[in-house]
Amino acid sequence: MRSAVRTSTPPPSAPPLDVDRIRAQFPLLAREVAGRRIVYLDSAATTQKPQSVIEAVCDFYRHHNSNVHRGVHRLSHEATEAYEGAREKAKAFLGAADPAECIFVRGATEGINLVAQAFARPRLGPGDEILVTVMEHHSNIVPWQLACEQTGATLRAAPIDDDGALIWDEFEKLLSERTRIVAVVHASNALGTVNPVKRIVEAGHGVGAVVLLDGAQVAAHLPIDLPDLGCDFYTVSGHKMFGPTGIGVLWGKREHLESMPPWMGGGDMIERVSFEGTTYADLPGKFEAGTPNIAGAVGLGAAIDFLADTGVERIAAYEHELLEYGTGRLSAVEGLRLVGTAPEKSAVLSFVLDGVHPHDIGTILDHEGIAVRTGHHCAQPVMDRFGLPATVRASLSVYNTREDLDALAGGIEEVRRLFR
Ligand code: C6P
Numbered sequence: 041m042r043s044a045v046r047t048s049t050p051p052p053s054a055p056p057l058d059v060d061r062i063r064a065q066f067p068l069l070a071r072e073v074a075g076r077r078i079v080y081l082d083s084a085a086t087t088q089k090p091q092s093v094i095e096a097v098c099d100f101y102r103h104h105n106s107n108v109h110r111g112v113h114r115l116s117h118e119a120t121e122a123y124e125g126a127r128e129k130a131k132a133f134l135g136a137a138d139p140a141e142c143i144f145v146r147g148a149t150e151g152i153n154l155v156a157q158a159f160a161r162p163r164l165g166p167g168d169e170i171l172v173t174v175m176e177h178h179s180n181i182v183p184w185q186l187a188c189e190q191t192g193a194t195l196r197a198a199p200i201d202d203d204g205a206l207i208w209d210e211f212e213k214l215l216s217e218r219t220r221i222v223a224v225v226h227a228s229n230a231l232g233t234v235n236p237v238k239r240i241v242e243a244g245h246g247v248g249a250v251v252l253l254d255g256a257q258v259a260a261h262l263p264i265d266l267p268d269l270g271c272d273f274y275t276v277s278g279h280k281m282f283g284p285t286g287i288g289v290l291w292g293k294r295e296h297l298e299s300m301p302p303w304m305g306g307g308d309m310i311e312r313v314s315f316e317g318t319t320y321a322d323l324p325g326k327f328e329a330g331t332p333n334i335a336g337a338v339g340l341g342a343a344i345d346f347l348a349d350t351g352v353e354r355i356a357a358y359e360h361e362l363l364e365y366g367t368g369r370l371s372a373v374e375g376l377r378l379v380g381t382a383p384e385k386s387a388v389l390s391f392v393l394d395g396v397h398p399h400d401i402g403t404i405l406d407h408e409g410i411a412v413r414t415g416h417h418c419a420q421p422v423m424d425r426f427g428l429p430a431t432v433r434a435s436l437s438v439y440n441t442r443e444d445l446d447a448l449a450g451g452i453e454e455v456r457r458l459f460r
Pocket residue numbers: 084085086146147148149150177179180225227228229230254256257277413417418
């Protein structure tokens with residue numbers, strides 16, 4: 041069994057994670073599907089929301105709803121304070137130096153598009169290269185393809201091995217003085233692979249490239265320490281870290297953000313507008329045109345509080361245990377092959393089963409009240425690499441238990457019986 045998942049262990053003084061207490065904070069987990077308590081194993085698609093996040097969003101609309109940065113009245117002050125307070129929380133959570141470097145976006149997809157359009161596009165030309173890996177989510181491929189079409193630059197992709205790990209020598213060979221941008225997923229949504237991101241940042245900087253990390257699958261699972269990572273851009277999605285949909289953060293080094301033109305124009309991103317010419321607001325406003333997702337930001341702030349109270353290191357250690365247990369349970373199923381067995385993994389179990397299409401597995405599991413994702417997981421080059429049309433993916437979170445994984449293994453045995 042390959043499951044040497046390296047995650048940080050909790051400090052010895054930290055009390056063990058009380059999963060029952062955590063589960064009790066997630067109202068949706070009490071729901072029944074197909075007459076049974078739901079087994080939710082699709083947290084990589086989106087996590088469930090704790091009561092505190094739901095309450096924070098409701099409280100905002102009930103008591104403080106107003107637009108931000110626009111009014112002198114009480115409610116507008118309160119809304120602005122709540123919105124900017126959430127930015128402070130994001131700053132602390134990521135270990136950023138300055139809240140102004142934390143741009144609120146809709147999610148990781150928008151964060152990467154913003155960098156592709158406002159940072160890469162004005163700088164790139166024919167002969168320049170952008171380096172990604174084969175394991176990227178489409179959100180970290182297509183924005184760069186668009187930038188390449190617009191500028192004449194070339195997109196290169198570093199290969200992965202049969203375990204789904206980056207082939208370091210090949211990655212290094214693809215790096216050259218032509219490489220202007222390196223954009224890599226911190227943890228793969230389709231395989232679970234955790235990339236050696238510090239090494240990637242160092243290697244990218246070594247050839248003078250700017251490095252973006254896609255942290256969508258990391259924020260709810262592993263600690264993020266931006267100064268330690270040393271990257272230039274980092275992006276997360278709120279809904280994958282217990283927050284609402286439609287909100288996320290793009291963090292960028294101030295020098296880069298300041299050197300970038302605005303991406304979208306509109307209200308709130310300007311200093312002064314006239315037909316003779318317009319000047320732009322300082323960071324972060326320059327990149328937040330229009331009325332933002334204020335309640336979403338407030339909810340994200342509550343999600344960050346939940347993560348801080350629970351302890352990301354403790355979550356990492358707990359999920360590590362769960363992943364090892366689940367790897368063992370699934371490896372024991374006859375005809376099942378895990379796809380993604382890299383030495384360093386986050387809590388994702390992708391697999392295929394001999395003779396059964398992943399969609400059939402997902403449908404049968406759903407009849408048992410088990411929610412998994414089936415398909416290409418918006419990572420078609422990963423499927424091509426493994427010669428598969430699709431996989432079944434069970435993705436774990438802090439509220440999952442060994443019983444959930446037992447139910448999954450039992451459900452797959454049932455699929456096998458039906459297809460015998
Ligand atoms: N992955 C999944 O089921 P958005 O949609 O912008 O919040 O996140 C995009 C994204 C970017 N990078 C990675 C590594 C991701 O996993 C995702 C979203 C979901 O795996 C939906 S396709």
